[in-house]
Amino acid sequence: MINEQLLNPKSIVVVGASDDVMKPGGKILKNIVDGDYKGDLYVTNLKSDEVQGIKSYRDVADLPQNVDLAVLAIAAKFCPQTVEVLAKQKGTKAFIIISAGFSEENEEGAALEHQIVETINEVGGCLIGPNCVGVLTTNHSSVFTTPIPALEPMGADFISGSGATAVFIIEAGMAKGLKFNSVYSVGNSAQTGVEEVLEYLDNTYVEGESSKIKLLYLESVNNPQKLLKHASSLINKGCKIAAIKAGSSDAGSRAASSHTGALASSDLAVDALFKKAGIVRCYGREELANVAAVFMLEELKGKNVAIITHAGGPAVMLTDALSNGGLEVPAIDGPKADALLEKLYPGSSVANPIDFLATGTAEQLGDIIEACENDFEHIDAMAVVFGSPGLFSNAEVYKLLHQKIRDCKKPIYPILPSVVNVKDDIEMFINMGNVNFPDEVMFGNALTKIYNTPKPVMTGLNNDGVDVAEVRRIIESQQDGYASPEVVQSLLDAASIPRVREFVSDKVGDLKNAAKEVGFPVVMKVVGPVHKSDVGGVVLNVDSDEQLVAEFERMMQIQDATGVMLQAMLSGKELFVGATYEPGFGHMVLCGMGGIFIEVLKDVSSGLAPLNQSEALEMIHNLKSYKIIQGVRGQQGIDENKYAEIVVRLSNMLCHAPEIKEMDINPLLGEGEKVIAVDARIRIEK
Amino acid sequence: MINEQLLNPKSIVVVGASDDVMKPGGKILKNIVDGDYKGDLYVTNLKSDEVQGIKSYRDVADLPQNVDLAVLAIAAKFCPQTVEVLAKQKGTKAFIIISAGFSEENEEGAALEHQIVETINEVGGCLIGPNCVGVLTTNHSSVFTTPIPALEPMGADFISGSGATAVFIIEAGMAKGLKFNSVYSVGNSAQTGVEEVLEYLDNTYVEGESSKIKLLYLESVNNPQKLLKHASSLINKGCKIAAIKAGSSDAGSRAASSHTGALASSDLAVDALFKKAGIVRCYGREELANVAAVFMLEELKGKNVAIITHAGGPAVMLTDALSNGGLEVPAIDGPKADALLEKLYPGSSVANPIDFLATGTAEQLGDIIEACENDFEHIDAMAVVFGSPGLFSNAEVYKLLHQKIRDCKKPIYPILPSVVNVKDDIEMFINMGNVNFPDEVMFGNALTKIYNTPKPVMTGLNNDGVDVAEVRRIIESQQDGYASPEVVQSLLDAASIPRVREFVSDKVGDLKNAAKEVGFPVVMKVVGPVHKSDVGGVVLNVDSDEQLVAEFERMMQIQDATGVMLQAMLSGKELFVGATYEPGFGHMVLCGMGGIFIEVLKDVSSGLAPLNQSEALEMIHNLKSYKIIQGVRGQQGIDENKYAEIVVRLSNMLCHAPEIKEMDINPLLGEGEKVIAVDARIRIEK
Incomplete structure (x- = not known):
């Protein structure tokens, strides 16, 4: 619910302004x-008529009408009343509350918040915070x-869940x-x-006018679907997004919860979400800064980099980093x-790395860059x-x-290591408007990380093959549990999803027909007794009508036997497909x-x-065992398209059944074009 | 061949000194x-009687006797004669040649070098360079x-294969x-x-007086065994060593060769060498600097870290980095x-991370550190x-x-992120003598990297079980080839190394006895024909005397049959052990x-x-498949000690047979205590 009053206010009031610039209200x-x-600036202070040379109002009620944005730096308990006056009497539509003492502290604070x-919602206004650092545009x-960093329209929009x-x-x-275009510290959100700031940036994006770089720092993902929707939408419009989601380890999650009171989402789900959205995931501040600096340069359109240097070592280390990253x-x-x-x-050497020696000149560098741009067509970047x-x-x-x-x-990446x-x-x-990468390996890692993040x-x-009404009918008829x-x-x-066919009958003729249908060999299991194996009620590899009849007759003599179940005896490699439901994220399919x-x-x-x-194919290709699925050592492989199809169908079915909290098909037997579910478990929780 | 004259010269002459400090000889x-x-400083310059206010000699022959160290900044072609005069007439025992134009350039230069x-060797002197930046002590x-960095006796000794x-x-x-104690730029070595500098540092190491920190930058490992010997010796004396070996990727190796003319060693061998020596391997400058900064602090003696912070975000990211690294x-x-x-x-929160809020004071920090030191016994570092x-x-x-x-x-790691x-x-x-880690994640990665580097x-x-004389006798009798x-x-x-027993005979009685010895089932193969399988000359799973006799009689009828080979039919999991010879490194065992x-x-x-x-056990434990070796899913495991024993014996045997350039035992079948070589290949090259 970001609005124009927040981003470009015609007037601002600092409530609780101070002469002391060591205090937030002063600073x-x-x-x-x-x-x-450039707009009108007002200040209020209970005890002063002037703050930092600006006329101060003792009471917000005395402020002129229509102050667009109010910045509150007063104790939490005074905030609700102040907001009430500003929102309802003064027409204020945007609020930044930097004060702490709200929901992050206790129940009382949560009530105030x-x-x-x-x-603010009543007047359709916008609130940033409380418990935040503020907003910079x-x-x-x-x-x-x-x-206060350099601010310019094509700089990064940076949204942070933590002020410090x-x-x-x-x-x-x-x-x-x-460079930055804006910084939002959302505090208690x-x-x-x-997610809401990102939504606004997406909805108001104007090609050629809006910044294309978004940076996020998150300690929890409160609205995964909104994040996914707007991040991928922005990226499809040509934007680049990098984000840190801290709390990825178990211990880190505890650290995150103790800090923000937010429950961390399962990290694998975050990974899957970022991948689907096209967000470049970072794990530290330096890494994020390097990735953001790459974003500020021309986009890399291929995979071939020329390294131009006058010192060998960094070129070797950079070559290693780039090659290792693909x-x-x-x-x-x-x-x-x-x-x-x-x-x-x-x-000198031009073999790549292009080494023009310690004595190399600016003119020579110009010649090298021109050659890489125009003469060496296979080179995509320098x-x-x-x-x-x-x-x-x-x-x-x-x-x-x-x-x-x-x-x-073509993009040119400046690596200027001599910071002393x-x-x-x-x-x-840098003051001329450039970025610099002081460390070639950190640059190389950032560039390859971006390169390896899928679109x-x-x-x-897509409901192809999924009978949605039937899925709903079944789910609704079920109780919680397996x-x-x-x-x-x-x-x-x-x-x-193809599954192994099972036939149950107490007539041997039915079973003979079934065996004809699925083909020998078959598996036979007695129906009725609980511990089938213990009573000799399971026989594998039955491969003739004669054997079938003999086993049938024997099994029907077993105590409690009510019939015999027959299924095809399958061969193939064991595959697996499963899913868990992560609140907010939906189903994560494995x-x-x-x-x-x-x-x-x-x-x-x-x-x-x-x-x-x-x-789904990409998921299969990313498996370390992918080559085995393809077929190795003279063994037949598995049709990956068939496997992927099952993954897709399962995922689509699950979208209609959020009540399924866990499921897996294990094994799913695959051999050539035959990929068939043999056993599956589903846990329902409504 | 580092000497005291290089490190602590009583007198230095700069040959080719200049007034122009933009030139090497001036700077x-x-x-x-x-x-x-503090010692006597002389300069020579062909054309001046004074350089930078110091009396200049026009000819080195005019210098006084016994100038300890000569620094040469003159054209390559003049160096040999100058060295000759200094070494033989002036008693100079240490030389630093910064000039280029030697072996790195062409054959002529190599001859001068x-x-x-x-x-210099004739007078038992020391040469650093040529083509280097110099030496700093x-x-x-x-x-x-x-x-020129801060220099102090407990600072790092830094040896670099690249000046820039x-x-x-x-x-x-x-x-x-x-901080640094010394910097050596070895140039063309x-x-x-x-390796030679490290050897000197090892041989002259004095506990309590010598620095404990060594940093290396290498583009090639010229003498792996010397590096291994002195690095591990120093580390066993309490030193810490971190090194970059650039050129780890294939492309990186090309970059390294084009730069230094050195052939890059296989990267896996470098990894194995560093691991054996206890060297912390780094891949970039920033990483090396972070690892070195950790070295400068108290040593971590456990694995439990308390994170003390007044801002949540960095604590969460650091927790992630530390946990992910073990x-x-x-x-x-x-x-x-x-x-x-x-x-x-x-x-505030003390749950760990210990968060004492943005308003936290120095006094509170003192209390927290004291509690972590004295009250929280399970905490090893802060x-x-x-x-x-x-x-x-x-x-x-x-x-x-x-x-x-x-x-x-207990060690305290200072992470001070507000560099602006x-x-x-x-x-x-920093000027008070401290190190700082501006980025918590890079610090965390450095600390875990050190933690995960084995001693x-x-x-x-150890020749237990290896008949060295027999190994030599066999090797010496062989030609090159398989x-x-x-x-x-x-x-x-x-x-x-236990191997499957084979018995060859043309008498059925011998084979029956052999089968009794190894136990049924057995494998029988015809001896004589080349393509045994094609002529029906291989039978598996022979499990009775009768079948043995029948197969024997059939096989002896096959054309070219001279006898039948019998071996036990083994079962078990397929293992592998192999080795390649890397020049200088010796055998790398896989x-x-x-x-x-x-x-x-x-x-x-x-x-x-x-x-x-x-x-060997550590190698086995590091396998991703280690759990399978232990035994999973109800299957019997493999005695890892028996497997390790074979790895050890193979490695020891190879130390006596450098002529074996490649070998592998594949498969080695393992089941419980039985680990037996079934097939092996050995390539000899003298």
Whole structure:
């Protein structure tokens, strides 16, 4: 419920402003003033008529009408009344409450928070916080923290679930030249959380005008479906999103809960969600800053990188990082390479890495970049590593780099490692509007992480093969608990998932017909007795009518026998497909090979339902055991399309049955085109 | 061949000194002067009588006698003659040649280099370079680059195979407060390489006086055995070593070769060597700097870390990083925890992470650290995350931290993220002699990497079970190529590696006796024909005397049959053990499960021969399939000690047979205590 009054207010009031800039109420006013805010600025303070040289009102009731945005830096208990007056009497439509003492502290605080949200919702206003650092846009710096980073319309939109972490991320980003368009610290997310800010950015996105870079710091995902929807929508519009979701380990989750009171979602589900949305997942501030800096440059359109350097070591380490992450540093040769080599000093190399020696000049760098842009067609991007041993300035080289980054149609990544020796030159370079990667390996890891993040998948729910009415009918007839074998079978049938056919009869003729239908060999099991094996009630590999008749007659003599069940004796590799329901996320579907692969090697892929065929295939391809599914050592493989189809059908069926909290088909036997469910379990909880 | 004249020269001459400090010969003189060198300093320059205010000699022949160290910054072609005069006439025993144009450039340069080494070796002197940045010790700053980091006896000894990379690593380290005792840029390593410097540091190590921290940057490992010997020796004396070996990827290796002309060693062998030596392997400069900064603090003696913070986010991310790396952030509770909580502001938490809020004071931090040191016995270390929102200074907190780091008997890791907001306070903290970790996740990754690096293994070659004389006799009798089955068998026997017994005879009675010895079922194969299977010459599962006789009679009728071979029909899981010879490294031994595990899942462990039992067990434990070796799903496992014993015997046998360039035993069948070689291949190359 972000609104224009929050982002571009015509007037702001700081409630609880102070002369003391070591206090939040003093610092936030100072930041707004220092940030050269262009609208009307009001302040209130119970005890002063002037704060920081600005006329102060003692009571919000005395403020002029229509103050767009109110920033509250007063004790929690005074907030509801203040909000009431501003919202209902003064026409204020946007609120930032930096004060703590609300739901993060106790029940009482939660009640105050609830009251404030009600009031603001009544007037259709927007609330950021409480318990937050504030909001920073190109129009106003309503945060009580420093530093205030460089703000520009094409900088990153940064939304953070933690105020202090936002500050530290800004600090890490500034050192790399990261620019920001906006920063939102959502605090307790009482009305507006990370997902709602993202929703607004999506709904108001204008190509060519809106920033394309979104950075998120989350300690919990409160609304996974909203995050998925708007993140993938923004990415499909050309945006790039990177996010940290902290609390990925079990211990980390406890740390997250103790901090925010938020229950952490299962981490595998977060992974699946980010993958589906196309979000680049980061695990630390430095990593996020590196990824964001890559976002600020031209997009990489291929996988071939030229490394241009005047120092070998970093080029070698970068080559390792890129290669290990799936990018390539391909050889460069041929007459055009020879022509380039002519322009460099003796001893240079253009083989890639292109090494133009410690004595290399700005002019030579220009020649190299032009050759990579125009002559070496297989090169998609350039990483320029240029430090200094401290003998002379790098200003000329960095100015050239600045120009080339803007003019070149291929991305150029500047890696300037000499943060001490040419500190001033790097500062100049960053102040000219550039980013810098001080460490080539961290850059390489960031670039390959982006390269390896799949594009978002917009899966429309596809009901092909799923009898939705039947699924609902079955689910509604069930109680909580594990479903009976018959119910499991009918659900598999409703999803058109092939399963092993079973025939039960007390007439030997029926069973002979059934055996004809499924083909020998077959399995026979007595029906009636509970412990079938113990009473000799299970026989495998029955392979003739004669044997069938003999076993039938024997089994029917077993105590409590009411009939005999017959099914095909199947062969093939054991596969597995299962799902768990994660509140908010929906069903997380897992697949892989069964037996030791799942039990010992933990070789599973996961995805969020609904899944389409290409997502399911991708999951199968990501298995370590994929080659076995393809067929190795002379053994027949499994038709991966058939397997994927079952994964898709299962995921689609589950979208109509949120009451299924856990299910698995294990084993699913696969041999060539035959992929058949042999056993399955389903747990229902309404 | 490092000597005292290099490290602590009474006199230095800079040959080719210049007034122009933008030139190496000018800058190196300036650095020596600025570094407050205490001995006699001479300079030579062909054209001047004074350089930078110092009397200059036009000819080295005019220099006084006994100049300890000569630093050469003159063209390559003039170096041999200059070295000759200094070494033979002036008693100079240490040389640093920063000039390029030697073996790294062409054959001519290589000849000059060779000549210089000969001259210096004749007088028993030391040569660093050529083509290097120089040497930095606490006594003199003979490098032509900046920055000159803080130098102190307990700082790191840093040896680098690349000059520019050394500079960038120093720059990255300085930002974290890293101190140095010495820096060696070995350039072309004409006489003295990374390994030789390490050897010197090992041989001259004095407990309590020598620095305990060694950092290495390598683009090639020229003398793996020397590196292994001295690295593990130093670590056993209490030192810590971290190293980057660049060129780990295939493409990276090409980059390394193009740069240094050195052939990159196989990366897996490097990994195995570092593991055996106890070296912490790093892949980038920032990572190395973080690991080195951890080295500078008290050693971690357990796995339980308390995270102390006033901002939740970094604590959550750090918890994730530590947990994922195998360290723990255990809960803290009980009466002593309650007592600590009393001392903190309301809303604080001591559960771990210990969160003492944005308003937390230095005094409270002191209380927390004392409680972690004395009251919470299960806590082994503390990570203190303390940034700033920019409202006030952190100086008091950082001063307290400085004191506690020195007084506390448990390690305290300072994570100060606000590199912008409290830049000056962090600078003060670093200048007081501390290190800082600006990013908690990079710190966490560094700490867990150190934690997960095993201690060095000093494997004395153990010949138990290996008949060395027999191994040599066999090897010496062989030609190059694949050894015959008989030779393979006798080598396995000489190493006491159990193998499947084979009996060959053309008399059925012999075979009947053999079958009695090994027990039915047995396998029978015709001897004579090449393609045995094609002519029906292989029968499995022969399980009676009758069947044996029948098959014998049939087989002897096959064309070319000269007899029949009989062996036990074994069952069990397929294992694998193999080895390749890496020049310089020796044999790299690989082990794992056979079949799909090695072929598809690439699940192998590696180690450098000789291996002892605990190393071999560690290799087995590191397999992903280890649980299968232990026995899963009701199946019998394999006696891992028996398997390890075979790995050990093989590795020991190979130490006596460097002519074996490749070998593998595949399969090695394992079932309970029975682990038996079924098939093996050995390639000999002399």
